[in-house]
Amino acid sequence: MARTRIPLDQQWVAEQKKTRMLASAVAELELDVRTVNGLEEAGVLYVSELIELTRAELDRIPNFGSKSVERIIQVLGEHGLALRSSWSSPAR
Template identity: 45%
Template sequence: DVTTDGSIDPRDAIAQAAEILIRQLAIFTDLEKIEGFGETPAAAGDGAGPEIPLAHGMENFPIEELELGVRSYNCLKRVGIETIGDLVTKTETELAAIPNFGKKSIEEVKETLASHGLTLRGDEGLLSG
């Protein structure tokens, strides 16, 4: 049984939850068809782009899907970074040039992307320190 606070019908709540889950899991469809998936970081890229190619359609996912903190999210939106594809084409240096986007924001973005198997452009093999 599903109960809600009354602001949404239980059936609608289940339907919305299913839609969100489907969107989140869509990045894992056909992983074996994604060029470079499963390669070691040294073999996956040449530094010209993201370490692991984006799953079909993931480059068009809005950055909201990453659930970044408010400061990071607002800074990215302010400079026109709207999608995950926009974000992974940036380098750490480019992000550092964004007003009010400091080291903590950069680390948050890098960690969040890493949790999705992605990196910023040019981050392959870099050690943070």
């Protein structure tokens, strides 16, 4: 984001960053190529789609190991995001 002399509302700035992150492709996350390929082959192309999945759903992706799932959880956490809880109802 460009620097400005006018102070910006930090909550607004955080919301803008989150919105951009959700609209970005999973390939833009700091994940290895094999993990990104697995997500894309499973039809998960955007971060907004990724956070709608539960850990159990990620575990069912072919050739996805626990290290891949843990790395996804870690990277999402670094961006203030998380997978959907298995006990919460889907927002679809």
